[in-house]
Amino acid sequence: MPIATRAFAAVAADKPLEPFSFTRRDPLPDDVVIDIQYCGVCHSDLHMARSETGPAHYPLAPGHEIAGVVAAVGADVTRFKVGDRVGVGCMVDSCRECSSCQAGEEQYCIPGFTGTYGAKDRFAEQSGQPITQGGYSDHITVDQHFVLSIPDALPLDAAAPLLCAGITTWSPLKEWNVGPGSRVAVIGLGGLGHMAVKLAHALGAEVTVLSTSDRKKADAERMGAKHFLINKDKAAMKAAAESFDLIINTVSATHEIADHVQLLARDGTMVMLGLTTEGLPVYALPLLWRRRRVAGSLIGGIRETQEMLDFCAEHGIACDIETIAPDQINEAYERMERSDVRYRFVIDMAKLPQAA
Structure with missing residues (x-):
């Protein structure tokens, strides 16, 4: 019945x-x-x-x-x-x-x-x-x-x-081999972003949060971010050029990403996780110049999700x-x-x- x-x-x-x-x-x-x-x-x-x-x-x-x-x-x-x-x-x-x-x-x-x-x-x-x-x-x-x-x-x-939120951020961190010595930036400190910070930090990465204001700076630092970058600050963005191996982009609204690509080091990757419904312009030259990539990632498989839950339990991580x-x-x-x-x-x- x-x-x-x-x-x-x-x-x-x-x-x-x-x-x-x-x-x-x-x-x-x-x-x-x-x-x-x-x-x-x-x-x-x-x-x-x-x-x-x-x-x-x-x-x-x-x-x-x-x-x-x-x-x-x-x-x-x-x-x-x-x-x-x-x-x-x-x-x-x-x-x-x-x-x-x-x-x-x-x-x-x-x-x-x-x-x-x-x-x-x-x-x-x-x-x-x-x-x-x-x-x-x-x-x-x-x-x-x-x-x-x-x-x-x-x-x-x-x-x-x-x-x-956990598996969506865990999967690209594992796919792009984040670990000690990795330099990871997280765009947006929301439901996905705050988990990306916690997980990347627990994996041993040096984590930077990019946001439009410093309203969540204290939270980001509490979660494990070592740096906080205001992406409206052109001078700060220029100074951070070629700083990151991986950028986890969690923003779900239409937003500018071309300038953020410049933050990637050679062979760096920006992974798109946010559910955006409009095109986001990316220009070829910055990609070609440093062999950069823009990629996507979708949740994770069942085996990987269980691994993530076990990792979170071991390291005391939750939302x-x-x-x-x-x-x-x-x-x-x-x-x-x-x-x-x-x-x-x-x-x-x-x-x-x-x-x-």
Whole structure:
């Protein structure tokens, strides 16, 4: 029998999120049913809820930074048991057969991975839902392959955003071999940026934060940044030319990046993580002159995400969060648009209103 589920969902692009009830599938043999305790609020949730990244299917319960406890398991589940502390990130399925999936890079699944919310649900017949519904809810059913173990050393509320903000920044740091001696700059100290600073510092890098003002300088230094650079200061930007091996660009709005490319040393790379929908001009000569690169990176695979969680537990790293009740989500979205959060909202799903 499908599992009755309470949630907060977007019902239209121009309307606030509101309470929503639906059903999840009963566990199939490889499924894990999770009682969701906390769900982080990602900027992409806002984009999806408002149909800013393409037409959305409503009602839509966002949320892909999920932390909770196993409530039930299918007959063939071997990795988890009832009571385990677990998480779910941005994916709940993939083809498992393409070269990317076989390499443990499910986020680059060639046919395309199944997003935790807003994607066509191949289990629609069992769940009664044509699309996947996310973590702004009290339960979720997920194939064990896409469930992560949250170490006991990590608080569930502060661990939830690691399932997106943590892995999104960890993956490029590992791909570009950041370690002792690396010089890393982070553009933007928000939900992604503050995790990039913490992780790069823990990996041994010398970290610089680039921002439009010094409003968050003390926070950046507390998180491990050694330097803080105002990118509106032309003299300071000129003095910092050719200083960095890697720039992690977390800005989600249209912004200037051509001048920032000049900050890269020879063979340096700027990795784009922000979800921008407009073109950002980059000129060939600065790239050619120092063999620089502009690249992109998308979350991380399941194996890599578990490695990140274990690393965070070992080094005492978690997100800086502000916990909210589900009925505060619309206010949280408004504050996110004003960059008024330090540094991730997390919804306490225990405060979901009871069904009428």
